[in-house]
Amino acid sequence: MKTQSFVITGMTCANCVMRVDKALNASDQILEASVNLATEKAKVVVQDDCDVETVIAAVRQAGYGAIVDDKAHREKIRLAKQRAEKNLFWSFVLSAILTLPMLLGMFAGTLHVHSLMIFHNPMIQFLLATPVQFVFGARFYKGAYMALKNKSANMDVLVALGTSVAYVSSLVFGLFMGNMSAVNFESAAVIITLVLLGKNLENRAKKNTSAAIYSLQKKQAKTVHLLKDDQEIDTPVDTIAENQVILVKPGERVPLDLEILTGRASFDESSLTGEAVPVTKTVRQTVMEGAVNLDGVITARVIHTLDDSAISQMMAAMAEAQATKPEIQKTADRISAIFVPVVLGIALITFLLTAIFTKDISQALLHATSVLVISCPCALGLATPTAVMVATGLGARNGILIKDANALEHSKHISTVIFDKTGTITTGHFQLANWSGSDADFQILASLESYSNHPLAQALKGIDILPVSNFQELAGRGLTGMIQDQTYFAGNAQLMAEQGIAVEASSDTSIYLATATNLLGIATFSSEIKADAVQTLADLSQMGIKTIMLTGDNETAAAKINALVKADTVIAQANPVKKAQVVSNTPDAMMVGDGINDSVALSSALVGVAMGSGSDIAMQSGDVVITSENSLSKIISLISLSQKTVRKIHQNYFWAFIYNLVGIPLAAFGLLNPMFAALAMSLSSVSVIISSLLLNTKKI
Incomplete structure (x- = not known):
């Protein structure tokens, strides 16, 4: 099983996402697929024997293009995007040049500029509108054809059908039958021009939502x-x-x-x-x-x-988060799947009722056209991913690296935060306070611990070490190894008990050194509590969120720390298995750790947060990484960011739905000219993106 990322070309709305998603998930070799409209990317999990051509073929079958999103294809992707943006821009410019005279001709009489009346001539309008319809509007026909071929409908279907109705009715009723009031070539041309304008504005706005990643790229030296x-x-x-x-x-x-x-x-x-x-x-x-x-x-x-540097990992994590589809997006996708067919039904009913009551076919077609072009599934498709893109960037600028977009949604609902003590509540930087054994045995302890990445081991560096063989880590208890033909054990009281060696409970963090039968010495360590730990736990308590502290220390040592930080619950002598069990048995839990003995617990939590001082495995296990090791208060910021992001997503959906709920009836009753309907549709997507960008103004 392997995960791959692809750039998808040609998507225009939420229904396009649904089609690509459906095509990918229909393949037996593709285990999971997630498609994002805002990033124009698909993340797929495939079987090991699945090659990239299988994925690309599935996307092509749905009517879209796909390019592998990796370093080797980066230049190809950049050029393809640049070419697509340039084509879209010039399509709009040339379409606008041909459309503007028709608009001037339409208002020539009102403005008393008789020299412009020539552009009100139906034949001149026909000549101007035709290239707009079939050259610069060709992208909508191609998209509509592929959608209908795959037994679905999208924004392209609405635009192509709406403008075709306006164009053909003008041709038939106006030019051929001489009914000048039925000539609406300018409506068809203006609709296409405004939709192209909207797409250009949308592209520019999308770039702003990705500003955080671009900003990180600029920080990479050449x-x-x-x-x-x-x-x-x-x-x-x-x-x-x-x-x-x-x-x-x-x-x-x-x-x-x-x-x-x-x-x-x-x-x-x-x-x-x-x-x-x-x-x-x-x-x-x-x-x-x-x-x-x-x-x-x-x-x-x-x-x-x-390729493995901090910034590269941050950019990869942000891209991963933006490719993830939160649960709230899946609900919107289900609505989008039926949105266009419903709109087509409303347009048909509008046409029939208007034709019956007014006896005017051209007016009925005009009302139906307005319904088709004002309906916008794009806003629905952009509501969540644009908010996620902005939120991940805002988080990164504040030292919160979000790897899974679901963490943004879930953090709002957290009822309990579970902290691992070492490296999370405490600094993780220990100093040796006392050693009870001989100098020779201390050298043996330092030699064994030189193979460990545990924070306590770091306090024993800088000492001459002896060769160690048969080294083995004993999860949650310590380690063992052979030095000069003698097997030694170094670890906690539990490990000593397993060897049948009785030790007294200590109120300090300790490492015991022993042979299979004898205790050789006890190293005790001191560590400071992080400066913001007490305030962070107090803030969580004020928010009504319970706190639990997990530690491998004995109860006496754990109580000594908790007397300062005041967690609601303390669980001492917790090995990795017990930590994972506590997390699994705690509903709506956020686990905060550094990855030493808690990576399984991080993976088990609703939201796993790895502190920046942690090991690589924590970075892999956590849904969120706090990039500063001494900023426990970022947990509060994460919850705040989650609350603001989910609120923004709900706002985006509210406006997207209100826009359609208000706009479609207005269009159906003939209160919106198709041109104004097209303008409203074009601006609806842009307004959702701008709404998401306003997240950048929020303080977390």
Whole structure:
């Protein structure tokens, strides 16, 4: 099973999304598909033996194009989008040039400009309207044909049918039968021109919703100062490999994820963490791509190449979130599936009733045309994805990296927040407080712990280590290994109990070192509570949200920490299995952890939040990543962002539905000219996007 992303070309509305989605999910080799109108992308989960051509063929069968969304095809995708945008723009411009004279001719009499009356001539209008209808409006006919071929209907069907009715009725009743009042060539041309204008405005607005990703791309350096043979060589960043050494000067942006080898500098990490206060870093500390070196010269080792760097991971996570379809979107999709057929039915009823009561076929056609062109499924299709795109960008700018759009929807409904203690409530940076054994045994402990990424192990670095064989991590308990033909165990009280070694409960965080039969020493550690931990738990309590603290420490040590943070419930001596069980048994729970012994719990929660100080597995398990390790208060911001995003989505749907509920009856009763109906339809999609963009003005 593998996941792939594709750029889909040719989609215009929510019904297009439904068609592509249906075509992809109909394939036996495609296990799951999610299609997004705002990003024009599809995320598909396929069987291992499924090639990209199978996916592309399924999309083509539905009448659309597909390009693999990967690095190799990036330039092809860029050129295809650029070409499509240029074609759309010039289609509008040329269509407008031909349509404008007809509008001038229509108002020539009112304005007493008799020289323009020539454009009111039906034959001149026919000559001007025909290329608009069949050249610049060809995209609507193509889209309508593919939709009907696949036994569905979309916006293209409405536009093509509406303008065709206006064009053909003008041709038949006006030119052929001489009824000048039935000539509405300008209506057909104006409808197409305004829809093309709306699509151009929509494209520009969509780009703004993706501004956060574009902003991150701009923070990626093009070249680095590579140090090779004591020389500084400016080298393209995408050619740099791990472990190469580079130089970063004051004022420069950090080009890749680095470990500092020499030097000391202050860094502005606000683009990654949302924190405005500079952070000073020195030898052996890591600094992420995108941070700005404010005041020092450093040499550093590359720890991640461009494809795996912090910014690349952030952009990939944001793209992943934007490709996810929240539950609320699925409801809208079901409505969109029946929307166009219902509109076609209303248009037919409008035509029949108007024709019966007025005895005027041309007027009946005009009313039906207004119904067809004012109906807009596009707004429904854009309501959720545009809000999600803006929200993920807003979150990223505030140090909240959302990987799954469902987390945006679910965080609003959280009733309990479960915190792992170490690295989440506490800083995760420990200092050795005491060692009760010999110096030789301490070296053995440090040697064993050098193989672990547990926060306690980091406090034992910088000590000469001995070779270790048969190393094994014992989940939730500690580790074991052989040194100089002797097997040692290092871990918590539970591990000691398994070895039959009795130890006293400690109120401190401890590591016990033992052989199979004897306790050799106890290392105790101290750690600070994060500066905003107490306030964050208090704020959650005020919001009516319960808090639980999980820890592998014994009850005495856990109670000592909780006396300060005041979680509602404390669960001590919790191994990874127990942590996952607690999360699974807690409804509507958010789990906050750093990925050490809690990655399964993160995956089990309704919303899993990984702190930025965590390991890679936490980044993979969490639905949301807090990119600053010392910003627990971002949990409050996440819930606030969720509330504002869901509210915005509901607003978007409200206006999309109100627009159609008000507009369609007005059109049916002849109170809206088809041209004004087309203008209203074009602006409805743009208004939904602008509504979503207003999320950027919100404080979270």
